[in-house]
Amino acid sequence: MQATARAQPNIALVKYWGKQTGGNNEPAVSSLSITLDTLWTRTHVRFDPQLPSDEFTLNGARDPAQARRVINGLEMMRNLKGIDTKAAVESENNFPTGAGLASSASGFAALVTAVDAALELSLETARLSSLARRLSGSAARSLFGGFVELWSLRPGEQESAAKPLLDAEDWPLEVVVAVVSEEAKVIGSTRGMELSRETSEYYAQWLNSADYDMEVCRHAVMDRNFEGLAEISERSCLKMHAVALATQPGLIYWQGPTIECMHRIRQLRDGGTPVFFTVDAGPQVKAVCLPGHASAVAAELDAVPGVKRTLITGLGPGARVVQEG
Numbered sequence: 001m002q003a004t005a006r007a008q009p010n011i012a013l014v015k016y017w018g019k020q021t022g023g024n025n026e027p028a029v030s031s032l033s034i035t036l037d038t039l040w041t042r043t044h045v046r047f048d049p050q051l052p053s054d055e056f057t058l059n060g061a062r063d064p065a066q067a068r069r070v071i072n073g074l075e076m077m078r079n080l081k082g083i084d085t086k087a088a089v090e091s092e093n094n095f096p097t098g099a100g101l102a103s104s105a106s107g108f109a110a111l112v113t114a115v116d117a118a119l120e121l122s123l124e125t126a127r128l129s130s131l132a133r134r135l136s137g138s139a140a141r142s143l144f145g146g147f148v149e150l151w152s153l154r155p156g157e158q159e160s161a162a163k164p165l166l167d168a169e170d171w172p173l174e175v176v177v178a179v180v181s182e183e184a185k186v187i188g189s190t191r192g193m194e195l196s197r198e199t200s201e202y203y204a205q206w207l208n209s210a211d212y213d214m215e216v217c218r219h220a221v222m223d224r225n226f227e228g229l230a231e232i233s234e235r236s237c238l239k240m241h242a243v244a245l246a247t248q249p250g251l252i253y254w255q256g257p258t259i260e261c262m263h264r265i266r267q268l269r270d271g272g273t274p275v276f277f278t279v280d281a282g283p284q285v286k287a288v289c290l291p292g293h294a295s296a297v298a299a300e301l302d303a304v305p306g307v308k309r310t311l312i313t314g315l316g317p318g319a320r321v322v323q324e325g
């Protein structure tokens with residue numbers, strides 16, 4: 001009744017921002033992401049009849065903020081098994097939590113994968129993706145590696161799940177993460193999306209253009225068209241932030257160095273370096289580039305005042321069970 005799983009965060013190139021109102025954490029827009037390689041969450045789950053209640057630690061400390069969702073995840077999967085046994089969940093990240101690096105994505109993808117193995121449910125990956133999505137929308141995508149699509153619910157479908165589009169090896173892009181701040185964001189994605197739906201004047205246009213952006217992006221991926229991918233990814237990112245900025249109160253996830261990095265990346269691209277930026281609900285900048293360019297891009301971003309450090313990663317596999325403790 002125990003298992004360990006590992007999952008990597010993913011970065012959306014076409015962004016998820018907004019939920020449908022019917023519950024179940026169904027995204028209001030489709031999204032397309034890349035799963036990363038060297039950043040990871042490792043989660044060990046142990047079901048134990050002696051435990052009076054579920055326990056959750058992140059990096060060795062209790063984390064009440066995330067515990068609620070972890071317990072929801074345990075409940076969902078215990079119901080599938082028809083048991084009531086409580087569990088101890090120990091999770092560990094090798095990257096900063098809560099600062100726009102999508103720790104919830106890798107965290108919940110690792111959780112559902114570990115619980116599936118511990119309870120011997122043997123669910124299909126698409127089903128695990130759906131379960132992870134209920135806990136955090138972006139987590140649905142970390143069940144798969146490489147390039148991943150998450151289409152919003154189509155008529156007749158019960159639940160949305162992510163699906164793989166292209167393997168990491170088939171277009172091994174590189175990503176440089178410029179870390180601007182390691183402090184947790186003030187308004188998290190869940191609350192931010194809710195506020196945007198309720199108050200942002202740009203929200204309706206955002207929903208209307210989402211499927212078109214998905215089509216453009218998936219074609220750029222399938223054609224290995226980097227210039228096309230750069231254009232659509234930066235546009236989706238900037239549109240998402242426009243929606244956030246027009247929210248009441250205005251959600252400003254950027255800091256000064258975030259914008260400096262975006263300018264620097266545009267200059268590099270103008271100068272012939274194949275690189276583009278994307279930014280999530282936090283100040284970190286992710287620079288996506290063609291293979292072989294990450295070191296040079298990292299050196300440029302390290303030189304931007306206010307950048308604390310850079311991390312380099314390739315694209316990696318989806319969530320999986322591992323044998324370590």
Ligand code: DP6
Pocket residue numbers: 011012014015016017025031102104135136137138139189190191280281
């Ligand atoms: C800006 O998956 O964190 O990173 O479903 O409420 O848990 P919840 O939201 P979450 O949102 C991620 C938003 C984003 C864009 C993206 O990853 O697509």
